[in-house]
Amino acid sequence: MINSIGFLNVTKGKRLYSVILVASILTILFVWSELRGRMYDLHYIPKASQMTFEFKTPTQVPFAEMKVTDFSVSGDHQEAEMSLLNADINMMDIRISSSKPEYSKDKIEKVKIGSESYGEFIPNDSGRRVITWKDDMYYEVIYYPKLTPKEVSKTQLIQMAESFK
Secondary structure, three states, rough: EEEOOOOOOOOOOHHHHHHHHHHHHHHHHHHHHHHHHOOOOOOOOOOOHHHHOOOOOOOOEEOOOEEEEEEEEEEOOOOEEEEEEEEOOHHHHHHEEEEOOOOOHHHEEEEOOOOOOOEEEEEEEOEEEOOOOOOOOEEEEHHHEEOOHHHOHHHHHHEEEEEOO
C-alpha cells in the first residue's frame, strides 16, 4: 500500500533487511575489486648460462604462486622467452626481442608504463591479452585466458611491465 506521503508502507524489518543487503553487495564488490588488482611477487633469476644478453625479468605478476615453467634463448642470442604458470593454470608468456612485435593497428591502445615509457596494450588479440613496450629491448607479455581476456586487467599488465628489473 502507498501511504499519504507517496511511499510504500515498509516495516522496520524490511528496511533493515534492505540496508543489510545493500551493504553486503557493496562489501563484496569492494573486496572483489581489491583482490582483482592485487599483484604477487615473482622470485626468478635466470641462470648465468641463460643470460647470453642483457634483459630484465618481472618481479610482480597478477596471480599467486606463478612459476617459470620454461625459459629459452634463441640460437642467435637476440630473443628470449619465458613461460609462467600457476596451480590454477593461469598462463603467461614473456618474450624479449631485438625486433618489435607486430600487431594489427586497429587493436592497439597506447598506454603509459612508469613515469617515462609508453607501450601498446592489445585487449583482445585472438583471445589473448597483450602488452608490449621498448626498454633496452622489446618486451611483450601475453596472457592466455581460461575464460575471458578480462581475467587480467590492463592495470595489472601495466604494473607487471613496470616491475621488470
